[in-house]
Amino acid sequence: MKKYINALGMILLTIMALTSCKEEAGTTPGTDGAPAITLYQYAAEAPEYNPDNDIRIRIATNNQVAEAYYLAEPVTDKTARIESDGESGYMTYVIENGTKVEGISGASNVDVMLTDLQGEYAITVVGINGSNMTSQEVLFTGLSWTDVTTGTYVFGTTSMSGGSAAAITGKTSMPTTLQVCTSNPSLYRFKDVFGEGYSMKINLIDKTGSDPDGEYQFFRVPATLTPFTYNNESISICDIGYWQGNDAFVTDNGYESGMYANHNCFILVAYMISGGALGYGYDEFIAD
Numbered sequence: 001m002k003k004y005i006n007a008l009g010m011i012l013l014t015i016m017a018l019t020s021c022k023e024e025a026g027t028t029p030g031t032d033g034a035p036a037i038t039l040y041q042y043a044a045e046a047p048e049y050n051p052d053n054d055i056r057i058r059i060a061t062n063n064q065v066a067e068a069y070y071l072a073e074p075v076t077d078k079t080a081r082i083e084s085d086g087e088s089g090y091m092t093y094v095i096e097n098g099t100k101v102e103g104i105s106g107a108s109n110v111d112v113m114l115t116d117l118q119g120e121y122a123i124t125v126v127g128i129n130g131s132n133m134t135s136q137e138v139l140f141t142g143l144s145w146t147d148v149t150t151g152t153y154v155f156g157t158t159s160m161s162g163g164s165a166a167a168i169t170g171k172t173s174m175p176t177t178l179q180v181c182t183s184n185p186s187l188y189r190f191k192d193v194f195g196e197g198y199s200m201k202i203n204l205i206d207k208t209g210s211d212p213d214g215e216y217q218f219f220r221v222p223a224t225l226t227p228f229t230y231n232n233e234s235i236s237i238c239d240i241g242y243w244q245g246n247d248a249f250v251t252d253n254g255y256e257s258g259m260y261a262n263h264n265c266f267i268l269v270a271y272m273i274s275g276g277a278l279g280y281g282y283d284e285f286i287a288d
Contacts (some may be wrong), residue, residue, distance in 0.1 A: 047197025063106035071098035117142035162279025216258030
């Protein structure tokens, strides 16, 4: 019996040892036998880059990745290549036609910046170790714009509360171009309205109103960073609904912004820092 128990114990120890080795190889960082990649996507920062068309990708690799390559191309092109050559064929295509990621040395984190992407893009990264390959992708839609009209953006000289826009920004007006997004007819922007690289987007919504100047369509103003500062803190703007976290301020309570048929606009926005609003009131866009 004792001999049988000892033999059984040895068998159990062997099974435990084998199980332990198997789990460790799959769960302990850096011990996987196959190359692995994780991608992280970050917005590009103005004014050095254009957030509408530029993107920063962080490529994180395990210690089995000897080299990595990346390629950005329209989603339709990637789909067609995969249908023709398969997933492994596409990975080979990226290696042969893409850009080698510099700085990969085992477990690594490397950032790459891709610029001037217009339309729907697939950004594919392939990691290799000998004949072993792995790939990951992120999708990015770069915006393109068409000019609607030139005009003048007028910063409000009066304020409903706090300081006026003109006092906060130090500007009374700026020449700008109203543009519409080619892929979204409800999305507009005032190009470089706060300075080069600092545009302001507006989103038309399905609601209209009227006043003595005519009928207008409501629009929303999402949070937008400006180059202006207050006590060394960056100033952003947004409409009252985004500021208050309640869309009804814009849609139902009279704090809307609107665009007329001739593209003139009144823009009710708050100028914000982390501690709250410096002031809010009406700016204007006067089309040429």
